[in-house]
Amino acid sequence: MASDTSTASAQTLLIELGCEELPPLALAGLVDALATGIRGGLEEAGLHFGEVLPWATPRRLAVQITRLDPRQPDRDVERLGPAVAAAFDKAGHPTRAASGFAGSLGIEVSELSRIDTDKGERLGHRYTQPGETTAALLPEILRRAVDALPVPKRMRWGASRVEFSRPVHWLVALYGSEVVPCEVLGLSADRLTRGHRFHCPQSITLDHADDYLAQLESPGYVIADMFRRRDMIIEQVRGQARELGATAVIEEELLDEVVGLVEWPVALTGRFDERFLAVPRECLISSMQANQKYFHLLDADNNLMPAFITVSNIESRDPQQVIEGNERVIRPRLADAAFFYDTDRSRPLASRIEQLASVVFQKELGTMADKSARVSVLARAIAERIGADTANTERAAELSRCDLVTEMVLEFPELQGVMGMYYARLDGEDDAVADALYQQYLPRFAGDDIPAAATGQALAIADRLDTLIGIFGIGQRPTGTRDPFALRRAAIGVLAITVGAELDLDLRELLGLAAQQHDRIDAAAPLVDEVLDYMLDRFRSRATDAGMSAETFLAVRARPVSHPFDFERRLHAVHAFSHRDEAQALAAANKRVANILAKQDEAPADVDRARLVEPAERALFEAIEGKRAETAPLIANRDYASALDALAELKAPVDAFFDDVMVMSDDDALRRNRLALLAGLQGLFLEVADIAQLGQS
Template sequence: MKHTFFVEIGTEELPSRRLQELAKFFANNIHIELNHANIVHQEIKWFATSRRLAVKVVMLIDIHIYGFFENISSGIMQVFVDNGSPWSVIINNWAVTYNVKVKCSKYIVYSKNKWFMYRELMQDDTVHHLLCKVINNALKKTSNRIFMRWGKGDFKFIRPIHTVTVLLNDHVVSGNIFGININRIICSHRFMGKSDIILSHADDYPSILMQQGFVISNYNQRKKIIQTGIKEVVKKIGGVVKIEDSFLVEELTSLVEWPIVLVGSFKPKFLKLPKEVLIDVIEYNQKHFVVTNENKELLPYFIFVINVKSTNREAIINGHETVIYSKLTDASYFFNIDSIVRLESYLPHLNNILFHRKIGTLLDKTKRIEKLSAWIAIQLNADVSQAVRAAKLAKCDLLSNMVIEFPRTQGAIGMHYARRDGESEVVSLAQKEYYYPRFSGDILPNTQISCILAIADRIDTISGIFSIKEYPKGNGDPFALRRAAIGILRIIIEKRIFLNLSFLVKQSVDLYNNNLSNKYLVDKIIDFLQGRLCIYYQNRGYRNDVIRVILKNSLVNLIDFEKRLNVLHNFCRTEGFFLLKVLTKRVFNIIIKDDMISNDRPQVFLLRNIEEFNLFVKLFELDILLSDMLKKHCYLEILIELLKLSKLINVFFDHVMIMVQNDELRINRLSLLSKAYRLLTILIDFSLLK
């Protein structure tokens, strides 16, 4: 007989941006716990709204425990048969081995396809206890950074739990979850439907909740309703709304339980405000969708989603329009106030804003960024004056009324104000772009000056925080230094910027003039950057051991590093990699044992065999050739030459005795191998790789 198992956890409002993730975690934890309890099940469906997490396990097989599976091979089975042992003896012997009490009538033991197994039929109270344990464990393991406590108990969950509904078919699973007694009552919409809904059977969910409670508990169904509604509304007003991969669609799906899509408008005069301000007010503050035309120009409309059925939609639309009007009126006021002064006039006032009490003010930071930007510009043959000018204005917009009122517009406001003041387009654009990348996978700055400013600002922050020993620890990274490091690395690598990272760190550290050993601080920061570089490439699928072995050489040129990494990453998948790895290790093990090797300059007059003479000639040819290839970054060609060399070395091993009695001959042959080892490891020490 097949069953349906259902559980719903009614909570206070769950974090909207993590609702889908939490629901999937919960469902997966239920699946894992059912497996641990040896409860066979098939399909699992998850449901989630702002005030509930639910899981429905469809087609649950008869509740029982499967245990102690043992495969009896045909050979062993034949021995039993040949010995004439009755099946009862075979079963008893097997049961003793696995501590199965077959005498008890509630156990069933049988052989099928030469397998022995048993299952224990369970009493109802045992089933209920087991299912409660499954739910408890699943809830405790549901991931979240911050948990809450409530009531008098010591229970912890993402949000306080108010109701627990657990049914097995039409039976309530008796028990207690997090101090709350289980029942068959589920809560409806806050403002619509019945206050409490009695769930008669697990199969009635979620249809009964939709019909009587006006709650669409299926997350994907709500999302589709929102997307379809937006498309229909946009078609009527002749606009465009980006809903693919939209964070706002996901967030609104998590916030509402009965979505209805409406459209409002605002006065066209507000379109004179910077686009970023309109998007900040409409999308981020009010959680509405902005509407554009085909050219991505904003239109005086917004689309929003409500959570209640209403007979007077006009009143609701007017209410939202009033709020938007109020917000945009404030923005226009601040924008007009800011237009009275130039962006540069805020510069002296940065001295009143503390960046860090141990490091100094934002004005101090600005001066350091100016010097660092000038140095980077010189290294890249960029326009020094523009780099310095962009750095000088970079923090000024933080004191503008617009940014104080709408913090997310920093950078974008600086760009608009710089354009208004007649700054060059490159300098103006850098005010916005130096904030990129803001998060993982974000876009990068477009212009060279923007890249220079972005690098200078981030490395200055890293150097300053490291100089006062406030390093990132565990999950704690209050100054976002890891993100800053990844930003620097991404810009240099993906924008193909030839910049010596070690020199950059030293230049940045020197600007602080602290009493710490600069050499120690530089090494510490470089180690930190190397660690982030490893993470960056590991996330792209590269081998960690290859990354770290290449990093042993230096961190001078990241463009060269990536080229070397790509070549070696692909080479490690070939048979040639294994051959060079084994050979390099063999050569190393031989030369390391003899302390008498003084150099890798073997003498030609001490060569006795044609094999060692051929190796001698090849080594001297390659010494010049590989050095030249290394300078030209011809790494694939180097590997090809090393594979050719490996054949000569193997021939040498086959025909030449190395550890001879004659000291001169032995040392000369070891010197030959020492030179071979140096060439074999000119690109990477293969013996260090797994």
């Protein structure tokens, strides 16, 4: 950087770290973390800048920062020293306190000022501290940003003791057209970057930080902008598909991986033998995606086509050779899938039940055979409650883990459930049984489908409840950072199914039944309560995602509700009620009632109508009794929204009661009667939720 920055203008900063090919799915996270770290360092230093632009390819992490100030702004500094009274002796000579303070600043005592403070007059010194140059600040900012990168497994290379995700080979640090002297990971900064490994293996000299993207693209054959590279891949893949009259299936995770694998994307179409289409499409797709990162194609009837699209990282002079090379590679992969499929079909799925006895589910909870037996009992109980065929449900539970020991699932674990469904159909099992083997894994993620059929719903819920009660029972509860058995996802899955399918199931009852099936855990009530609490607490995120307040969740959570479908209906009812004009007043009144009743040694008895002496308390009693009769059938039908709408009309008599009636009367009988009246009011609302929680924010 130029030495004279007094009149220099803001320039673009470019940082590029060049290395061996980085893990493709980690690329976005790494470059975002680098950009965040540098941004934070600049902000902490008080430097002003414009845009922060992260760029990344498999071989580089780069950040451009536009309009970055050449130096920190100057700042006014005030240093306070000893009190004036302690700074001079009786003769007016400086004391050691004054001399020491002046010496620490490098000035004479005579140059100090007297400054009035809220603690009296003190010696001090005011001066302007010049800002540091950006060039001087950047080495430490960059070092801290690189050290903080989320690299889970670091490696060393050569004789160096430097550690990073992959070996690093070059470092660019340019501020405008000047190199910023700095060192990171054992590399000294320069203006030399590198282009495509094959198309432009020589170094490229960057004249200015603003030229980075353009010079990498030409002559470098590198598209450093991940979003542009992504758009290019989508456009090219769709273009190739159109030429075949097909639709390319572009799944996000595969697309992210391909974006992280190439610097110069070139889409090409290859083909495979039609005979492989006899294998279930999911097997072929898994093989193409997992092994080769290919995009598969569908015809107009949504059938898998014997073709694929690969994204090459090279612009070949003879593309056909690249295509044929990919076809040669995929052929044995698909042949393996066909072999696994044929091998698995040679014996029925049910014949694998015995193998499950040798597959451990969890060492303290037994084998997969033990789990299947437990799930079978629980699934049947659920089936009886939701009207599913119990025989089909038990059969599905019996077969539910059998595909885990098939050759296909051992090779492609993501096909569990899918292969169970295919093999069950080939064996002539009932369609409901076969479908349940696939549906037991639904939903797999937020927003995914839930099981469509009752048999699948019963099996999916039973499997998750067995896992939850078992893992909690052996003390392996999830933490904020560790959940190896995906218990949070299991709990959310149960809620999604029961709410989405409107199943009237009591989780407390089912968890108790699930606990009884385990002979290695204590099935006592505290365990059931703990798991139930954990599951119902997952409603908090559901409520938040639906735009509800935390208070709405707390209002419902305060009640002993263990039916998820019922819990969800209450949530929506309280959410709607919270937007009524009467809500806050009634919430405050209920809070007041709760505080009053909490201080009583014993629960109030029933209201004695004859002791209601004030017009306001008689009016409130009549209103409560009327609303009790009106809301009882609504609550019985779980029409909580209408019940709360009706209860909202209590605002006027409640307000009048608190305005006109002394609850804590000196007359013991009157006081007890009024407490009983308030208990009745509170109980009426508690039939739905504890709306006192709505006044907590």
